[in-house]
Amino acid sequence: MTRGVAALAALAAAAVACAPSHRPARSTDDPGSLVGVYRATVDDGAKVRHARVALWAMRPDRLHAELIAPVGGVRLVLDAGGGQACVVDVAGKTAFTGASGPEALEPIVGVRASVADAVAALLDGVSPPGLTVTRDGDPGSLPAAIRLSDGARSVRLERVRLDSRDPSGAALGTGRPPEGVAVRPLAELDVAPDEE
DSSP states (O other): OOHHHHHHHHOOOOTTTTOOOOSOOOOTTSGGGEEEEEEEEEEOSSOEEEEEEEEEEETTTEEEEEEEETTTEEEEEEEEETTEEEEEETTTTEEEEEESSHHHHHHHHSSOOOHHHHHHHHHHOOOOTTOEEEEESOTTSOOSEEEEEETTEEEEEEEEEEEEOOTTSOOOSOOOOOTTSEEEEGGGOOOOOOOO
């Protein structure tokens, strides 16, 4: 997958724990109860790609994001919180774990931004160092739309819907790997380019 498309998984935000239900959305007064499903457009300056991303975020640094492939379901899951991050390659059944600083998102996003920076961008439109953020939506809740740009490159998320998160589901934003997968250091994560 391209670094730009994978960036959406990072930012942006669960094959393992975050499958949205189809009940009516709850009030945005409780952002932790909502999962946003977004249509993503990634322009790397040479090519434009599209994907779907499911996101859940909570201040200050809890984030769960899933990159949903056009065919075949969830490809990549990022779960972070409490200073820890875990990126799960679903097809490879491997979790890459480490600190939630810039090193957690850089291999995915292609820019240095911490998980806390990503959450601040999503929920409040705060621009991480070196990026420009344009955000539509109420502060403190998942955005209706958000655009992040870094020179000629840009990522835009447009919300398709908000779903209520199943309160009986697994905890989100823990940074812990799911059971039954191989665990490797986050430094070994290598996001391969998409074949389109």
